[in-house]
């Protein structure tokens with residue numbers, strides 16, 4: 264079952280020729296979740312060949328343009344493409360009136376409903392609870408209300424060994440209880456222990472997304488041990504004062520948090536366009552966290568049952584650069 268992440272945009276506030284503003288597409292078992300929707304997100308979805316009609320859930324961390332400007336165009340395209348499926352948008356509450364006003368002004372016929380889920384509060388909350396996955400907020404600290412998101416698979420049922428079904432003549436009605444961990448009792452009273460009948464399911468996987476924020480050491484407990492951790496690294500340490508002032512983080516701070524939280528894999532992104540390349544971010548992060556991935560638009564990370572992350576880069580030609588202009 265897939266559990267993968269495609270980076271659609273890895274720049275910070277200003278798009279560059281190499282990087283679009285923030286957007287991630289997260290695929291959990293062919294359920295597609297869009298996380299943030301910076302300007303041009305629909306173009307990136309096209310470039311990376313993602314059928315965007317399959318996105319039914321959009322999570323907006325906060326109401327800064329580099330995380331939300333792409334939503335207006337994307338929703339317009341949904342309308343033009345004849346979308347009929349409900350669209351769920353999770354965001355700080357002010358988005359609803361802004362988006363509705365925009366749609367009323369520029370709107371085409373729309374045959375789908377938008378269902379708004381306002382994000383509020385300063386404690387983590389469960390905002391989506393489905394059979395296979397849950398999503399919790401990670402309250403962050405930024406210049407406007409801001410939330411990260413923690414995606415976690417649900418505990419799976421045990422796998423029943425095919426050969427034992429026939430061998431012990433297990434009736435259909437008893438298969439679910441066995442998968443849930445119960446022993447099987449034969450008609451003559453003989454108990455077949457569950458361990459003989461089943462084997463453990465693959466471990467649950469998790470993905471935590473945190474941008475934009477001042478570094479928050481206290482979230483370590485909530486994200487402890489996640490398989491994949493994305494954190495913003497807008498600045499380098501030499502600009503730490505600026506990071507503090509603008510409520511952003513440095514690469515080193517993010518890497519130290521990743522280490523403290525014992526996450527299994529770390530991706531940094533949201534790089535400021537004041538820097539030319541990402542190399543110094545890697546060097547700075549490496550002082551704290553052993554192996555760091557630096558986001559590039561088009562990168563795909565997949566968490567396999569063995570716990571490995573495979574990386575493929577859709578557009579490696581420009582990987583590494585942030586900004587090749589003077590502004």
Ligand SMILES: [Zn+2]
Nearest residue numbers: 275276329475
């Ligand atoms: Zn931002």
Ligand SMILES: [Zn+2]
Nearest residue numbers: 325327405475
């Ligand atoms: Zn921001």
